[in-house]
Amino acid sequence: MSVDATTVRRIAHLARIAVTEAEVPHLQGELNAMLAFVEQLSEVNVDGVEPMTSVTPMEMKKRPDVVNDGEIPDDIVRNAPETQNHFFLVPKVVE
Amino acid sequence: MTDLTSLTIAEAREGLANKSFTSLELTDAHLAAIEAARSLNAFVLETPEKARDMARAIDAKIAKGEGGPLAGIPLGIKDLFSTRDVRTTACSKILGNFVPPYESTVTSQLWRDGAVMLGKLNNDEFAMGSANETSCFGPVVNPWRREGSNTTLVPGGSSGGSASAVAALLCMGATATDTGGSIRQPAAFTATVGVKPTYGRCSRWGIVAFASSLDQAGPIARTNRDAAILMRSMAGHDPKDSTSVDRAVPDYEAAIGKSVKGMKIGIPKEYRLDGMPTEIEKLWSEGAAWLKAAGAELVDVSLPHTKYALPAYYIVAPAEASSNLARYDGVRYGLREQGRNITEMYENTRAEGFGAEVRRRVMIGTYVLSAGYYDAYYIRAQKVRTLIKKDFEDCFAKGINAILTPATPSAAFGVGEKAGADPVEMYLNDIFTVTVNMAGLPGIAVPAGKDAQGLPLGLQLIGRPFDEETLFSLGEVVEQAAGRFTPPRWW
Numbered sequence: 001m002s003v004d005a006t007t008v009r010r011i012a013h014l015a016r017i018a019v020t021e022a023e024v025p026h027l028q029g030e031l032n033a034m035l036a037f038v039e040q041l042s043e044v045n046v047d048g049v050e051p052m053t054s055v056t057p058m059e060m061k062k063r064p065d066v067v068n069d070g071e072i073p074d075d076i077v078r079n080a081p082e083t084q085n086h087f088f089l090v091p092k093v094v095e
Numbered sequence: 096m097t098d099l100t101s102l103t104i105a106e107a108r109e110g111l112a113n114k115s116f117t118s119l120e121l122t123d124a125h126l127a128a129i130e131a132a133r134s135l136n137a138f139v140l141e142t143p144e145k146a147r148d149m150a151r152a153i154d155a156k157i158a159k160g161e162g163g164p165l166a167g168i169p170l171g172i173k174d175l176f177s178t179r180d181v182r183t184t185a186c187s188k189i190l191g192n193f194v195p196p197y198e199s200t201v202t203s204q205l206w207r208d209g210a211v212m213l214g215k216l217n218n219d220e221f222a223m224g225s226a227n228e229t230s231c232f233g234p235v236v237n238p239w240r241r242e243g244s245n246t247t248l249v250p251g252g253s254s255g256g257s258a259s260a261v262a263a264l265l266c267m268g269a270t271a272t273d274t275g276g277s278i279r280q281p282a283a284f285t286a287t288v289g290v291k292p293t294y295g296r297c298s299r300w301g302i303v304a305f306a307s308s309l310d311q312a313g314p315i316a317r318t319n320r321d322a323a324i325l326m327r328s329m330a331g332h333d334p335k336d337s338t339s340v341d342r343a344v345p346d347y348e349a350a351i352g353k354s355v356k357g358m359k360i361g362i363p364k365e366y367r368l369d370g371m372p373t374e375i376e377k378l379w380s381e382g383a384a385w386l387k388a389a390g391a392e393l394v395d396v397s398l399p400h401t402k403y404a405l406p407a408y409y410i411v412a413p414a415e416a417s418s419n420l421a422r423y424d425g426v427r428y429g430l431r432e433q434g435r436n437i438t439e440m441y442e443n444t445r446a447e448g449f450g451a452e453v454r455r456r457v458m459i460g461t462y463v464l465s466a467g468y469y470d471a472y473y474i475r476a477q478k479v480r481t482l483i484k485k486d487f488e489d490c491f492a493k494g495i496n497a498i499l500t501p502a503t504p505s506a507a508f509g510v511g512e513k514a515g516a517d518p519v520e521m522y523l524n525d526i527f528t529v530t531v532n533m534a535g536l537p538g539i540a541v542p543a544g545k546d547a548q549g550l551p552l553g554l555q556l557i558g559r560p561f562d563e564e565t566l567f568s569l570g571e572v573v574e575q576a577a578g579r580f581t582p583p584r585w586w
Contacts, residue, residue: 001471003462015417015461016424016438017454018446027458030518034459037519038406038472044479051477052484054338055308055535056295056560061337075196079428088426091437 001039002032099124100264101581104168104321107267111157111167118157118167122150122211125169129213129265134586135236137250137260139174140182140215149211156209165328166209171266173257174215175222176202176312177301181212185303186230187220189448191429199301200333201270201312208328213266217256220450221420222277222305225524226513227255229452237285237507238263238582242549248507251281251524257315258285262582268316268325272302274309275408276503276528279540282315283502283553286542286580288322288570289315291528293561294535295340298333306415307338309408309532318579319541319570323347326563342561350564351571356390358565361490361498365401366527368504374546375501382499382543382554385576386569396495398486403479404530409522410463410476411533416453417460423448455518484534491559497569500527502540502553531557539566541573542580551580 003011008028012019019027073086082089099121102110110116126143146169153167177183177195184190198206206212219229226249227235235255237248239262250259254271258281261269271278273291282289290313297312304310314325327348332341362383367376383393425431425444432447434440449457463472490498504526513521531538536557543554554573558566 001468007462008458011458011462011465013442014465015457016421016441016445017449017457018439018442027455030455031459031462033517033519034409034455037522038410038476041403041406041410041475041479044400044403044475044482046475046478046482049478049481051474052480053477055480055484055533056293056338056340058295058338058340061334063334072196076427078196079193081425081429081431090426091434091440093437 001035003028003035100128102267103318104267104316104324105318107168117154118150118211119147119154121167122146122169122213125213125266132263132265132586135238135259135263136233137217137235137256137263137265138171138214139184139186139217139232139256142181142212142214145181146211146213153209153211163207163209164324165205167211168209168267169211169213170205171213171216171257171260171269172202173218173254173270173272175218175272175303176270177303178202178212178215181215183215183303184231185221186218186232187448187450187453188231189423189430189445193428195301197301200298200335201302201329204328204331205270210328216260216269219253219255220453221303221416222253222272222274223416223452223456224252225276225280225521227252227281228510228514229450231450234510235259238586239285239507239550240585247510249284249510251284251507253277254281254315258282258287258289261285261287261315261317263586268314268321270312270329271315272310272312273532274305274412275532276525278313278315279528279538279553279555280503280524282540284507284551286551286582287315287317288319288542289313289540290322290326290563290566291531291538292326292330292563293537295338296330296537296561296563298331298336298339300333300335304419306412307419308415309412319567319574320348320351323351323567345564347564347567350567353568354390355386355568355572358391358496358569359394359494360386360391361394361396361495363396363398363401363498363500365398366500371504375504375552378544378552378554379499379501382573386499386572389572394495396490396498398490398530400479400482400486401530404483404533405522405526407476407479407483408529408533409459410472411480413456413460414464414473415460417457417464420453420457452518480533483530487534487536496559497565498557500555500557502527502555506546506548506550506552527555536560537563537566539570541570543573543577545580
């Protein structure tokens with residue numbers, strides 16, 4: 001399988017990465033090189049094989065459903081590019 | 096007094112215990128070495144004041160006979176590990192001046208055991224790379240050069256800063272991480288020992304995530320014994336990482352020097368590649384002969400799905416990366432680029448903050464997870480992964496204790512040499528190491544010789560799950576036979 005220019009633009013948008021028109025042909029070439037490389041997987045017989053979900057057999061650990069952290073709003077917002085009081089600021093979402 | 100930076104961790108531990116020198120002296124010697132080696136670009140942040148404070152504090156403890164297994168030992172920390180109040184960037188512009196208000200579990204255990212932090216080490220951006228060329232701080236330089244040449248070589252990646260700093264005697268050991276070979280390949284390129292532990296052995300909490308089902312932290316050191324000493328402090332159960340395994344941490348150092356007599360060592364035929372340099376082939380036979388001379392039995396084995404590990408990896412790892420890296424959106428930390436609306440703000444931030452390799456992998460990961468392609472790519476790759484793991488299980492079920500392979504298909508190459516249009520050429524570096532991550536197994540890279548141009552080459556040993564001890568015993572046999580290799584100082 002290979003991707004065309006429209007697909008490259010669609011993937012970029014899904015990945016939330018701005019791509020200029022000038023970058024599209026280059027990206028298309030690179031993505032197609034990767035897709036050509038992984039194409040050899042289609043020759044493997046995977047009939048009846050379970051897809052891996054966990055590399056080490058283990059039971060999902062659970063912890064008690066209790067609050068064990070918190071009251072650290074200063075720490076939480078300390079690295080944010082824009083904040084007001086203890087809120088993260090983003091461009092207006094609803095008019 | 097001998098140069099303190101040339102000591103191993105084991106030797107320094109002894110010197111500190113019998114008061115031949117203090118941790119502050121040892122730390123100062125390393126800080127001076129780091130300053131004199133800035134041309135290697137191994138450190139992205141030096142923390143001399145913190146280092147001296149930590150050294151003084153541990154000296155006071157040593158004087159009272161308290162200490163700890165790593166008391167006073169100066170280490171370098173890959174910039175993928177979050178360090179409280181010390182800038183952590185994963186060598187990406189998108190994290191900017193991120194200063195974590197928390198400490199990764201692995202590093203917190205090193206400090207608990209008395210180690211001293213010298214600074215943060217360079218790596219490929221988000222650990223995506225095999226040459227340390229994708230870092231936003233620029234490439235790391237390998238202290239090794241070809242004989243009679245001034246060509247700048249890469250130290251491998253992604254833990255290139257860790258490997259370069261340990262090889263150049265800038266720190267006694269370093270933390271590193273390995274998703275497809277990022278500890279073992281740079282170790283092989285720099286004549287250092289690199290250990291990728293079993294998946295779940297070390298906590299991933301507080302380490303910047305790349306591909307969560309493959310990532311593991313491990314040490315890079317100059318000897319097997321030093322790597323074993325570091326491993327004991329780094330490993331252990333952590334309730335904050337649900338994939339961390341609740342299993343006692345053995346005294347890995349006790350495995351050093353243990354007899355390997357009667358062990359069965361698998362030699363997998365699939366690792367003999369067409370066009371493989373004869374030097375690599377020769378190194379491999381030599382390594383096998385050393386293990387045999389030490390009493391191990393060599394057994395030809397087959398791992399039939401080996402060739403599919405790398406293509407499967409280049410679906411699974413980017414898929415997980417695209418999901419892990421979704422968090423870098425310019426809202427909670429790091430870089431923000433403005434946009435006319437919130438979507439544009441996200442898109443501009445991520446276009447500006449991620450480097451070319453990261454953008455490419457996030458995009459391929461997004462594609463293989465997108466509607467209509469998920470089954471054909473992602474599910475198929477995860478099925479192939481099951482088969483790769485089964486190959487190893489079948490092999491171990493026949494009584495094989497460990498598997499011996501070359502660590503890399505070549506020695507270190509020049510900066511920029513593999514930056515061509517086809518990203519796959521760079522990816523082929525990990526062809527011998529990536530199977531281990533796909534199967535969640537432990538692996539060690541050990542220096543074993545040099546090529547005709549005087550560059551170091553390494554061997555890899557792959558073990559049964561949670562049997563790192565056997566790898567240390569076998570690694571020590573190789574080290575005793577091959578000797579140790581130190582680059583001549585030119586920087």
